[in-house]
Amino acid sequence: MMSSGVGQFIREMRLKRGLSVRDLAARVAMNHSFLFRIETGRRNPPPALLKKLAKALDVRVEELTGRDERTALKHFRELLKADPNLNFEFIRIVNRIRRHEISPKALRGCLSALNGNASA
Numbered sequence: 778m779m780s781s782g783v784g785q786f787i788r789e790m791r792l793k794r795g796l797s798v799r800d801l802a803a804r805v806a807m808n809h810s811f812l813f814r815i816e817t818g819r820r821n822p823p824p825a826l827l828k829k830l831a832k833a834l835d836v837r838v839e840e841l842t843g844r845d846e847r848t849a850l851k852h853f854r855e856l857l858k859a860d861p862n863l864n865f866e867f868i869r870i871v872n873r874i875r876r877h878e879i880s881p882k883a884l885r886g887c888l889s890a891l892n893g894n895a896s897a
Contacts, residue, residue: 782844783827788816790834805829 791801798816802809807826814820822830824842831838857864873879 782818783822783841784816784818786841786844787812787830787834790836791816794834801830801833804833 787801791798796804798813799809802812805812805826806829811820815822822841827841828838831841857867870879870884874881874884
């Protein structure tokens with residue numbers, strides 16, 4: 778099951794636009810209770826539905842898919858298979874975060890800088 782990242786973002790965008798769950802569900806021709814389960818992280822929206830939701834919320838579909846941790850985990854697994862040493866380095870970073878030697882915000886900043894972004 779996915780994290781609430783995608784669902785939480787959908788909910789935030791829906792509320793920002795003044796839409797109820799029923800309003801948004803009607804715009805994308807889906808059941809409002811299924812939308813609620815997506816927003817609470819209990820269900821995964823299929824790709825076709827993500828496209829409809831993005832259009833209805835006037836956001837890029839990448840803004841939704843980029844919050845789906847399943848995609849990130851898939852890519853991360855591929856990287857680990859290609860270079861097993863990354864596993865060791867990643868575990869070291871996670872342990873430093875757990876010991877509060879590195880903050881998640883600092884890690885995002887480093888990753889953002891590597892990605893060429895000015896802010897995290």
